[in-house]
Amino acid sequence: MRRHLLWIVIFFLSSCQTLPIINAPSSPRKEKSFVCPDPFLKRNYRLVHAIEARLDGRVQSQIIGITLALPDTRSVSCAIITVEGMSLFEAEANPHGINVKRALPPFDSKDFANNMMEDIKLIFLAPEGVLQNRGYLADGSKACRYRQENGGWIDVIENESGETQIKRYSSSEVLKRDVRFSGTHKQLYQRIGLQADAKFDYFLLMNLIEDQPIKKQAIKRN
Amino acid sequence: MILLTGFCFLYGNVCHAEEKGFEKLRKESVKIKTLQADFTQKKSMKILSRPLVSQGYFYFAMPDSLRWEYIKPLKSVALSHNQQARRYMHSDGKWVEDKTNGVQAMRIVLSEIAGWMNGRFDQNPSFKATVIGKENTCIILTPVEKKMKGMIERIEINLAPQARVVQSVKILEGPDNITQINFSNVKMNHAIDPTIFKDVR
Numbered sequence: 001m002r003r004h005l006l007w008i009v010i011f012f013l014s015s016c017q018t019l020p021i022i023n024a025p026s027s028p029r030k031e032k033s034f035v036c037p038d039p040f041l042k043r044n045y046r047l048v049h050a051i052e053a054r055l056d057g058r059v060q061s062q063i064i065g066i067t068l069a070l071p072d073t074r075s076v077s078c079a080i081i082t083v084e085g086m087s088l089f090e091a092e093a094n095p096h097g098i099n100v101k102r103a104l105p106p107f108d109s110k111d112f113a114n115n116m117m118e119d120i121k122l123i124f125l126a127p128e129g130v131l132q133n134r135g136y137l138a139d140g141s142k143a144c145r146y147r148q149e150n151g152g153w154i155d156v157i158e159n160e161s162g163e164t165q166i167k168r169y170s171s172s173e174v175l176k177r178d179v180r181f182s183g184t185h186k187q188l189y190q191r192i193g194l195q196a197d198a199k200f201d202y203f204l205l206m207n208l209i210e211d212q213p214i215k216k217q218a219i220k221r222n
Numbered sequence: 223m224i225l226l227t228g229f230c231f232l233y234g235n236v237c238h239a240e241e242k243g244f245e246k247l248r249k250e251s252v253k254i255k256t257l258q259a260d261f262t263q264k265k266s267m268k269i270l271s272r273p274l275v276s277q278g279y280f281y282f283a284m285p286d287s288l289r290w291e292y293i294k295p296l297k298s299v300a301l302s303h304n305q306q307a308r309r310y311m312h313s314d315g316k317w318v319e320d321k322t323n324g325v326q327a328m329r330i331v332l333s334e335i336a337g338w339m340n341g342r343f344d345q346n347p348s349f350k351a352t353v354i355g356k357e358n359t360c361i362i363l364t365p366v367e368k369k370m371k372g373m374i375e376r377i378e379i380n381l382a383p384q385a386r387v388v389q390s391v392k393i394l395e396g397p398d399n400i401t402q403i404n405f406s407n408v409k410m411n412h413a414i415d416p417t418i419f420k421d422v423r
């Protein structure tokens with residue numbers, strides 16, 4: 001609980017800041033060996049997470065989130081079900097758009113579907129756009145900054161303890177999403193925290209239930 | 223006209239038989255004072271390659287006390303006692319009460335399940351109930367309202383041949399979206415500590 005509160009406090013403090021400065025590696029040798037943090041999926045995966053939604057630090061609800069992420073085609077499908085098995089939301093997104101198959105209240109707004117699919121892409125798929133900066137933040141964390149087509153920014157950060165973070169900023173440099181991975185490199189998606197600056201600020205804590213790599217043929221059958 | 227009369231006659235008989243069927247089930251369920259069972263829930267969806275399996279415990283005492291407890295993959299408990307429903311989620315090693323509107327929906331669901339345990343399968347006006355079979359009885363609930371039809375296609379409740387207790391429940395939300403709940407280790411009319419319906423523990 002303390003840890004989550006700490007995340008939320010850190011988020012609010014950092015959300016008041018503009019884009020942090022990324023200092024280029026200090027020597028040509030460091031520049032050459034610099035590798036951007038890359039917590040993203042390299043192959044097609046199906047992941048099932050228990051998701052806790054928190055408002056003002058309090059647990060509001062617990063749901064199960066199923067994600068099918070296909071990095072090659074930048075496609076994601078997702079479903080939200082209750083613990084009792086009731087399907088609340090089902091949608092898929094690819095570069096051509098979003099197709100919502102089922103959306104029960106309170107998950108039936110268009111904004112919800114767009115934000116949900118964008119959040120899934122942010123967590124699991126490598127950012128699109130141009131690599132603008134790479135180097136180190138003031139605290140020594142390794143960071144790579146990508147400029148998005150819509151004018152926004154995505155920072156992918158790895159601190160000195162090896163923890164990875166993704167931050168999405170709006171075009172006006174306001175922090176909109178802060179994703180933190182608490183899992184190890186082997187099980188990166190074991191525990192994911194997502195703090196959102198939206199109409200209602202919320203925090204999602206995702207704990208992995210199961211994951212499964214999937215073959216292309218299996219996806220076609222789906 | 224003769225055909226129409228014949229149809230009405232047959233249809234009337236079917237309805238009458240169905241009413242008798244439900245009446246029989248209600249009478250048989252009077253024997254049930256308490257029930258406890260383990261359950262396994264299998265959720266199948268197109269997005270899942272294999273069903274998502276959940277497990278838990280179920281407790282019921284006449285007339286409407288219920289405990290519906292999931293032990294994995296997520297811990298969660300829904301309690302219903304004296305027409306009051308509460309739901310708890312397990313977070314960071316502690317039980318947290320669900321204060322959202324979802325509890326209201328849960329109250330309706332729990333009251334419906336308690337109704338099934340009492341043999342009241344045809345009492346909810348939102349569903350049309352049909353009873354099929356005699357020994358292996360299956361009750362099919364089909365939503366009446368258009369709004370409900372968009373959420374649930376139908377519910378199939380299978381009763382155990384002799385004891386007439388609910389053996390399995392299948393909820394079809396769509397052609398590829400099915401929740402199957404199977405009950406096992408069923409114990410009927412064993413004493414249940416009443417606090418089990420009040421305290422999350």
